[in-house]
Amino acid sequence: MGERKILEVMQGKTVNPPPIWIMRQAGRYLPEYRATRANAKNFLDFCYTPELAVEATLQPIRRYGFDAAILFSDILVIPDALDRDVEFVQGEGPRMRPLAGDEIEKLDPSGVLDHLAPVFETVRRLRGELPEETTLLGFCGAPWTVATYMIAGHGTPDQAPSRLMMYREPERLDRLVDVLAEASAQYLIAQVDAGADAVKIFDSWSGVLDEVAFERYSVAPVRKMIATIKRERPGTPVIAFPKGAGYQYRGYREKTGADMIALDWTVPLDVAAQMQKEGPVQGNLDPLRVVAGREAIREGVDRILDALSGGPFVFNLGHGITPQADPDDMAFLVDHVRGKA
Numbered sequence: 531m532g533e534r535k536i537l538e539v540m541q542g543k544t545v546n547p548p549p550i551w552i553m554r555q556a557g558r559y560l561p562e563y564r565a566t567r568a569n570a571k572n573f574l575d576f577c578y579t580p581e582l583a584v585e586a587t588l589q590p591i592r593r594y595g596f597d598a599a600i601l602f603s604d605i606l607v608i609p610d611a612l613d614r615d616v617e618f619v620q621g622e623g624p625r626m627r628p629l630a631g632d633e634i635e636k637l638d639p640s641g642v643l644d645h646l647a648p649v650f651e652t653v654r655r656l657r658g659e660l661p662e663e664t665t666l667l668g669f670c671g672a673p674w675t676v677a678t679y680m681i682a683g684h685g686t687p688d689q690a691p692s693r694l695m696m697y698r699e700p701e702r703l704d705r706l707v708d709v710l711a712e713a714s715a716q717y718l719i720a721q722v723d724a725g726a727d728a729v730k731i732f733d734s735w736s737g738v739l740d741e742v743a744f745e746r747y748s749v750a751p752v753r754k755m756i757a758t759i760k761r762e763r764p765g766t767p768v769i770a771f772p773k774g775a776g777y778q779y780r781g782y783r784e785k786t787g788a789d790m791i792a793l794d795w796t797v798p799l800d801v802a803a804q805m806q807k808e809g810p811v812q813g814n815l816d817p818l819r820v821v822a823g824r825e826a827i828r829e830g831v832d833r834i835l836d837a838l839s840g841g842p843f844v845f846n847l848g849h850g851i852t853p854q855a856d857p858d859d860m861a862f863l864v865d866h867v868r869g870k871a
């Protein structure tokens with residue numbers, strides 16, 4: 531069997547050229563994704579229909595031969611499974627019933643895994659259809675990030691509603707984050723049981739937290755989730771992505787127990803190289819370099835490879851690819867990382 535290179539890196543090996551996958555690699559920049567999307571009633575239906583979700587997951591693997599496939603789904607399936615009436619409005623992003631403080635006590639996570647059964651079916655089918663050497667990644671949102679959407683009822687630029695709850699009613703937010711941490715850990719364990727090789731926890735909004743809140747709402751729940759996963763399914767490799775964490779990236783691996791840390795593009799490469807001495811890192815090209823074109827891609831990739839390819843490293847962007855990217859420029863990026871362009 532061909533070794534799954536990303537799993538080797540996550541065990542601390544240096545692989546050259548580094549393995550590569552891209553956040554949001556299945557998405558609107560691909561014409562074949564837009565065609566498949568047109569067959570779904572709405573975005574959640576897309577996520578819950580194994581035929582369609584498998585197809586969307588495989589599209590970027592067929593086109594680019596990425597070293598990892600990431601399950602096609604969304605972090606907001608957890609609030610959906612908690613009956614928050616999640617909808618994705620075209621052109622507006624996600625919407626759901628905002629969660630008032632006094633509703634938090636009434637949240638009932640007992641039906642979450644049943645509600646998400648189609649996701650596990652997708653994972654099972656994927657492991658059967660993917661090339662042997664392709665790592666299959668499962669994922670979920672971190673409790674804090676998912677909580678921000680549940681409290682506001684939609685995305686916001688600064689997560690003010692959740693930060694206000696954090697100062698005004700910290701015990702309530704603790705309770706919400708606890709419910710999410712337990713449900714999300716069980717959700718990831720079920721993905722592993724269905725065939726995911728490793729899992730990634732997306733804390734896309736950790737960057738709005740001050741240092742006290744970062745410990746309480748980003749680090750602590752992620753540490754708890756990872757402890758649960760490693761206790762119940764020993765050896766499961768975990769990637770953590772505390773986007774925007776800045777200085778607080780320091781010590782994050784040690785505090786949470788994550789095997790690999792995903793870096794956003796604002797992390798300086800000397801800091802990234804320093805972190806790599808403690809363990810594997812993933813990242814961190816600015817997604818807009820792919821939109822800007824080949825010169826910007828070449829320059830950014832070369833700097834990253836110079837700094838990080840001598841240690842355990844997985845190439846990725848520093849956040850998701852945007853719909854404006856040209857699929858041919860993505861091909862150039864992949865070839866350049868692999869030394870072929």
Ligand code: CP3
Pocket residue numbers: 552553554555556557558567573600601602603604605606618623624669671685732734850
């Ligand atoms: O290819 C992959 O990376 C796997 C699929 C994936 C999606 N969302 C599909 C998606 C993953 C890993 C996510 C994670 C996700 N979803 C995050 C964490 C990572 C990040 O980007 O910070 C967050 C915060 C969300 C919530 C979310 N989902 C938002 C805010 C939006 C709307 C904005 C947007 O990009 O449209 C989504 C929708 C979404 N999730 C799309 C896709 C492909 C676009 C929906 C469409 O096709 O219309």
